[in-house]
Amino acid sequence: MLQRFFIFCSGADTDILEECAPGERTKYAGIGATVFFTAVMATIAASYALFTVFDTLYTAIFFGIIWGFLIFNLDRFIVSTIKKRNNFFDEIIQASPRIALAIIIAIVISKPLELKIFEKEINQVLLEEKNDMTLANKDQLALQYTPTIEALNSEIETLKNEITSKETEVNALYDTYIAEAEGRAGTEILGKGPVYKEKREKHDAELAALQELRANNAAKIEASEAQIALLAAEYQTKVAETQPVIDGFDGLMARVNALGKLPLLPSLFIFLLFLAIETSPIFAKLLSPKGAYDLKLEEQESALKSWVNQQKTQREVLVTTDRDVNNRVYADIAEEQELYDYKRKKARELMQMQADAFYKKQKSVL
Template sequence: MFSGFLLSLVGIREDILRQAPSDRARYLSMGAILLATACVAAVAATFAVRMALRAPLPLALLVGIGWGVLILTLDRMMVIGMNRQKGRWRTALMVAPRIVLAVLLGAVVSTPIVLQIFDREIQAQIKVEQSKNETDYQRDLATDPAYQTIPDLETKVAELSAIASRDPAVIDRNPAVRQAQDAYDAASATLDEAAKAETCERAGWNCENSTGVEGIGEAARAAMDARQRAQEVVDQKKVILDKAKADAKAAEDINAVAAQAELQRIQPELDRLRAARDAKTIDYRAKSENSDGLAARLDALDALSAASPSINRMRWVLWATFLAIELLPVLFKLLQMSGAPTLYERLSDLADQSDERAASARIAQEENRIALARELDADRDYLEARERRRSESL
């Protein structure tokens, strides 16, 4: 049954082949070649659909089988349609279009298989390209005029948020407050030194510049007066510092209200720009993650071939191999036509001639029948017309 199927692919009549059993293996081989070529095409189409459309495997297999059937039909048509011609030029004109079509089909079939064989190397190259494209994208995004105001707006929002939050640290950074604080700290340091000197004089300790005499003497009174003056200076500086902080706080309250109003004005614009930038980035990365279809794989394979001579050689060897597989049916038929006619071909020609003579005889017989019927119709019409004239004359 299977051998009958293979012979039917090549268009062989088994009733004639039984008379030429020596040719049976040849035509079975040709049928097997046609079937193998269709299977390779089905596998290639399955790979192509998976790569290009990311289709599920059952759907890809269904499309692959359909493509294999189509290739089988085309190859069968080309093989059956190739007959011996009188003269080399007629043979060449008959064979050339079929070879061109076979080459085109072979290129289409072999490309997905070659891509699948180099899949690991291609995936690695695609990741390299995606990383490079991501770097280029970030650079272009940073220089995009539509989003160049984002860093300035972010800085401005941070400053306004600090002011609007009434952070005590902002008051401490006020120039007037810092100046008053420095003056107060200096006066406090002087007070500490004066208090230490007073303690040394009254206790009679051997401190620097002290008399070392215990009790309240002239030196102790002078030290007490110095401490008192230092305390008065500290009190004055404390009043100035408190006033500077109060003034700074009042100014910060006013600034906080203004900052809050300004923040409400520029925050929506910053949010809009950020959302647009993030949406653009999400869209780019979604496209980048899906950029591993047939075109991207071919570009990656081209890059690998340019960088590695060994991959380039292997790529074209594989491509030529699968191309040759697709060309096999036509080449096999051409080789058969270049030799002497086989016994099956001679028997088939005789059968065709016999069928043609029989068909010609049937056609001639049918033509004679039609001619006779026309003559009979003409005679009947003549007799009817003569009878009408006789009736009219009476």
């Protein structure tokens, strides 16, 4: 039962194989087993690849099974269409498109399995990429807020400098009227005379202006700092909103790209393994000598081809003969006087009717 199933998988004609030696059946059962297990590996690989896309187990398994049946059908078709020829180079030319298709199938099958085998290494590469993307994302978002924040900080610094300058000016006026009172400068007269009062009034006026400036600038600084805090909060909100996108950067394409950044040699060996598995049935048929199955299949096909050519030749002869007979029949009829007279009579009547109709039409016009 198992042998018959694997023979079915090989695409061989079971009726012909029943007439062959057991060795022929064993050979095609081995080829069919390779086709079957390649389809199983394709199902596993496709299920894992689709699981990374849909993140749903049952959906991935369902479409993975469909993909496995597709690969099974393609492999079975490839193997069954390769037939032994009398010339090895003709066989190579016949098999070359199928070998190219087998290479494509091997790539498609091996890539998802490579993603699973090197999952830990791929996760490390993705982690580094996510960290870089996080930093780049923060820098990019900061470009939207940095100019405004810097302008506000500059404005705050200017307001503070105004207060500092005013304080320096008021302190200088304070020192001036104190020195006048002590007789160390100005009139150098000890006591609080008119000059002292004048300088004291000027200091008091500037001190009042300083208090007003402090109040005004403090309100402006507080407003600017509140705006800076608001921009900083918006920046953190944007970072928090965009971070899930970066955290979810582990889809199929991202993993394939991450796999490409790993050393080539391990992936190459896995690909070569699946390529060998995928092309082994093809090369098994190419390298094996022509067996009883191939001879019987060739005999059956040649018999069918001969019968088709015979039927085609007979139809061509039948058409040619029928055409010659028809030509002779119509040639004989054309020579009969009775037929000539009859057609001459009818033609005369037709011409008379045409003349009468033309006459009536012309008369109605006039």
